[in-house]
Amino acid sequence: MNFSKTTPTQELSFETLIAFRTFINDLCNQLQNLQEDAALRNLSKITRVYRGQLMSNIELERIQSSISSYISMNSFLSTTVDRDLALFLIESAATSVSAPVENALKPVLFDIEIDPSSSRNVKPFADISSQSYFQTEKEVLFMIGSVFKIEKVTEVVDDRGTGSWTINLLLCSSKEHQLEQLVSYLNDKITKYKPKFIAIAHLLIDMGEYR
Incomplete structure (x- = not known):
């Protein structure tokens, strides 16, 4: 099961959490270790990441009506530091669905800001490129329970009249x-x-x- 493919508004069921609790705990510990190792080696801090996906109208409207509210991830959240890759993933997802389904889904780019000054008080997240089979994806994984503030939701319409959405999030701490x-x-x-x-x-x- 690939938890990182769960969308931000989807949740892991109670049964799934219990069945995979050992795996989830181990993955959380690994994220913590990777984050601490990056800090010890004084690697460049991650300040912005992206996630591209399709989202239902209901989910999008729910987020639109929740500006300045907080959202907690009930699954691991997979992102990338490569904005172009995130946009490419949106296009790939759109071409893989049928027309009726496509009309019910909106292309969404999550633009997530990370404040380096507060990154010590948040749930662990780390660049897992060195551990990933797809190293070119430059993947940054956030732990279950990561909290984000919904800053802004904007629609962008291209020359063809095709609309896409950008959701700006800010990583927050429980403080x-x-x-x-x-x-x-x-x-x-x-x-x-x-x-x-x-x-x-x-x-x-x-x-x-x-x-």
Whole structure:
């Protein structure tokens, strides 16, 4: 299963989280190690990444109505530092779907800004090119639970009248003022239950994501 192919608005089910919890934990640890190694070797900091995909009208409208709100990723998020590659992936995805489906989907480019000054307080993310089979993709992977602020949503229409969308996100830490109360609540909720997967189930039920 390729978690990185899950779209930002899709979620890993409770069953999937439990079934792959060991793998997910191992991948999170590897991301942490790669991030720390990059810092120790004083590698150039990643300040902007991109993700190209098709998105349903419903998902796009939901994000449009949530400007200045926060979105938390319930899956690993695959991005690239190469904007042209992200745009190419959008075109490739569009040509692989049938016309009726294409009309229901919008080409979307996620433009994600990373503030180096706050990158220590965020969920781990790292350039995994050296670990990837497709090294030319210059992939940067974000851990489950990464939080982003929706800054802006804009439509661009080309000379042919074809519209595409750009969604600007800002990587945030749980220290953001608006998130502190939520993080505190979630931490309290988790400590109530043992083992932890029971806590996850209760959180999903509270959110209306699992029945």
